[in-house]
Amino acid sequence: MKTCLLVNAASGGWGRLGGTLASLAAQSGTPIIDICSAPVAELVPSSGRVVIAGGDGTISTIVNAVGPRIRELEIALVPTGTGNDLARSLDLFGRPPEEIWQSCLTAAVSPIDLVRVVNGDTSYIVNAATGGFGGMVSTDVTSDDKGRWGALAYWFTAFSKIAALKEYRVRIELDSETRELDAYGLAITNGRYVGGGFPVAPDAKLNDGLLDVTTVPNLPTIELLAAGLDFMIGRHDAVDRVETIQSAHVRVIAEPRIPYSFDGETVRSVDATFDVVTDAMNVVAGEFPPAL
Incomplete structure (x- = not known):
């Protein structure tokens, strides 16, 4: 299965952990894609495993750009945001980056719900x-x-x-x-x-x-x-x-x-x-x- 790492290279989280994650990605042959380099929907692959380095806002940005086809992907999360609240619910917060990275590449996935909001849009x-x-x-x-x-x-x-x-x-x-x-x-x-x-x-x-x-x-x-x-x-x-x-x-x-x-x-x-x-x-x- 193809795997890629999506990052916001301008974020503070990437500034803190970018070097470590870039090294881990290079070791596993995982390409890094900066979500600020083009419209997000064009950057997210149509299949495979997508590792997201970020917090709730970054994940939400990607989910909203992709829409319902997010269901066709396997999503893994490296929590580098300020709140990382979804990661806490998934028992991913506070773990060493190397441990989380290994899980991102090899662990099985579980289905979770999303919330659809209608407020004019x-x-x-x-x-x-x-x-x-x-x-x-x-x-x-x-x-x-x-x-x-x-x-x-x-x-x-x-x-x-x-x-x-x-x-x-x-x-x-x-x-x-x-x-x-x-x-x-x-x-x-x-x-x-x-x-x-x-x-x-x-x-x-x-x-x-x-x-x-x-x-x-x-x-x-x-x-x-x-x-x-x-x-x-x-x-x-x-x-x-x-x-x-x-x-x-x-x-x-x-x-x-x-x-x-x-x-x-x-x-x-x-x-x-x-x-x-x-x-x-x-x-x-x-x-x-x-x-x-």
Whole structure:
């Protein structure tokens, strides 16, 4: 099977690990393709195994460029992004590059779902959409804060912005019910993590045909901070008002319209519909992937 390595040569992740990955690719005879060198859809092969060096945003860019034919490829991931949240759900984060590279070349693949989003246009999400304060925070968490606070950097960044948080009146239409609430934000996820490892949907599975919808209602400041700490230490069942529900179809209507981050990339404020596309992509996972 033919294998290639897709990279963003201008990214910080490639700057840190590019030398190592280039050496590993040369040893295995794997060609390197820079996704900035031409339209992405023209660079992705029609078959074979595609190794992607990047984070959620890079994977999302490639998936959206290729569209449904992503299903015909085998996808392997070397996590070199800033958040690497999909990699965390696949047990690929924090491993030595040499170990991950070997898995990229030889490990079997497993099917996972994608999320189709209709918000005027149609696009795909590989990991998560965060809206409201979640959308704002996902793009504002700095690399330094991630290094200092780890996964808690996401919630601490939200806490630092508490005075500026906007309230939304949200209507969420699910498979079997409709809910209305006042909220600071929400997350609609395929994987478990956002913002560099924050477990916003601790029980999510990438292959169950369901989305996990976590809502953050308007809470007093101290309760908001406490809720984040409970999630981090695995006590999400103790968080009374931060709720996660599952559905294959989710429509969100909000007043005012909610700004979103799709796979860590900011998009405009819209009302949107989210649907699961089952078994849409075949990926390499680590030995103990928590979301498979």
